[in-house]
Amino acid sequence: MFEIFQSDKNQKFYFxxxxxxxxxxxxxxxxxxxNGAEKGIKSVQENADDDSKYERKTASNGKFHFNLKAGNGQIVGSSQMYSSEAGMENGIASVKNHTSGAKIKDLTES
Known part of the structure; x- marks a missing residue:
């Protein structure tokens, strides 16, 4: 499930x-x-199945993480930190598995 929310700190929208x-x-x-966040979700849905759109990274502390990039090369989503490379690969697989048909829950609506 995608969740859209607005930050109290900067009033920006995130998912x-x-x-x-x-x-x-x-x-x-x-x-x-x-609307920008909704377009970001659409970009995730369009790019999640393309393995070449995942930028795999290792942080200075040795933990692993990834970014999902849109067709224009911009980052549309970032992962949490993983203690192992295998954990990161499982995270990528999870994004691929959970994106298609995912519902969108708008937490900004009262």
Whole structure:
């Protein structure tokens, strides 16, 4: 499930992709409008199955993480940190598995 929310700090809109167990598996950058966040979700849906769109990275502390990039090369989502490369690859597989047909829950609506 995708969840759209607005930050109290900067008033920007964000989305998270959550697995069935509620764990966040991909988080967005901040968008100026809710429409921007919705377009970001659409980009995730369009690019999630393309393995070449995943940028795999190792942080300075030795942990692993990834970014999902759009067709224009911009980052549309980033993962959490993983203690192993295998964990990161499982995270990518989870994004691929949970994106197609995922519902969108708008937490900005009262």
């Amino acid at each position: 998270n992709l959550k697995a069935a167990n509620g764990q966040i598996i991909l988080s967005s950058q901040g968008y100026e409008s809710k």
